[in-house]
Each structure stands twice: as structure tokens, then as C-alpha cells.
Amino acid sequence: MKTAIAFFAAAISWPSPEFVRMFAPRSENASATRVLATAERFGDDLATIRRGNVPPAFLEKHASVIQTLRAQIISNEPPVWALDIDDIVGPPSPPFRTLLHIFAVFDADALAQRNTAAAWADLHAVWILSRSMWQRPDTISIAVALNGSRIIAASGPKIGPPLPAWWSEFKSFDVLAPLLHATEYEAYTTRLRAERYPLGEPDVWGIGDPIRYLVAPFVRPIRIAKSTVAIGKMHEIAMKEMNADPCTPFVIEGMPEWSGFVQRFNDYRCAAR
Secondary structure (H helix, E strand, O other), rough: OOOHHHHHHHHHOOOOHHHHHHOOOOOOHHHHHHHHHHHHHHHHHHOOOOOOOOHHHHHHOHHHHHHHHHHHHHOOOOOOOOOOOOOOOOOOOOOHHHHHHHHHHHHHHHOOOHHHHHHHHHHHHHHHHHHHHHOOOOOHHHHHHHHHHHHHHHHHHHHOOOOOOOOHHHHHHHHHHHHHHHHHHHHHHHHHHHOOOOOOOOOOOOOOOOHHHHHHHHHHHHHHHHHHHHHEEEEEEEEHHHHHHOOOOOOOOOHHHHHHHHHHHHHHHOOOO
């Protein structure tokens, strides 16, 4: 309910100033750097993970690395990944593939564990990493976060009681807010591209930049006007996302890819009911 009220209030100025404040620039923290440094100890074996399937010999070979990585994630402050929403040409981003592989490793280790506490600790590490992705506005980050949450939802019931203290936080987390933020982020970058690069993003070599500089003032108003229309459409989509029944197929006419993207989140929300 609070999310809905805040979103309606922000609709007057969308993308909203609150969105910009929420996703202010941030640097990678020591916890994130430590996770990546420890993950490097898996070496080339990490690349042997395909579609979330961890080779049987992987867990035995890298048992000490898995234990160390799990302890680091749980014992230290949550990872924070570099973010700059104003950088639309080469924005900083987490190592998505590495994180997906780590999710798969912890999931496989949890299901192979004979120690219930250790199994839950594996999933706790997945939740902490997933939560670090949920706190970002881009679509790739929240797609990775959804993968982690789905792993926890599927594997948690297989471990058995007692439920860990963090489980209630996981179960009460609503993925709708991050989905709305991702839609707003698309609108935000659409506006920035129209204002900064009305003739398209410059190439690496800077060829034609003098011409761009001369022509841009004439093209920019047209691009901004078009972006305003596009942003209005995105706001309509966000409103539809917010009011949709997650258990009903989500379809936006003429936008099959985005419809499918939203549907993945709605399927998760529906299953969580």
C-alpha cells in the first residue's frame, strides 16, 4: 500500500526526484570486493557451470572455498555494487554471470548438505547477494535477483525446520517495488539520451562530433518531445504493473519482450501467495 501511495504521488513528476535520490551514485564496498576476490579461487571451474547445473565433483573440490565465501557473505556487511544512473554509455555493473554461478554453487551445496544449519546458511548467502541486486534499478540486476529468490523459494522447503530468522524477511519481500523502479529507470535513461545524445550516442573515436555539436540544438527538441511521449507510455505500463493481478497473464500490446519480462516477476509473486 505504501508503495502504491508513493508511486501515485510521484506520477506528477515522473521519473521522480525521489527516484534519483534513492539511486544516488555509490561505490563498490569492501564486502563486494571480497566476494569477487574469493570467487576467483574457483578458477576456471566456475565456467563449467551450465544453466545452473553444478558438476558433482565441483562441491568436493572447492568445499573450503564455498565455506569461506559463505562465511564472508554472512558475517560481513552486505555487498554494495558500484552504481551511477547518470552514466548511460558505460554504467558500472556487478559481474552478473559470476553471481549467477555463485547462486548455483550455494544452491547445490545446500541440497547436498547433511547439516541443516549449513544448508540454510548457503541459502542465506544467496539471499544476501540477491538483496544486493534488488537494491539496483536496472532490469539485468533485478532479473539476477529474481533468479536468486527463485532458488531460495524452491530449495528452502527441501531443507526442513527449523526455519532461520531471515526467512520471514525473505518471504515478506515484494518484488513489485523493484519492478516499478526498473520501469522508471528505463524512462529516466530515455530522457537522458534525448537530452545528451539527440543524434545518438557518440562512437568511441569521436568521428563526426563537430557535426553532432552543430546539429544537436535543432534535433534535441524533437528527440525530447518523442521521449516525453515514450515516458508517458512507460508510466502507463508502470501503473498497469502496479494494479495487475500477478496470477493473470500480463500483456502490453506491441511490447512482447517487456510483457514477458514482467510476467516472470508476476509468476513469482503469484506462486508466493
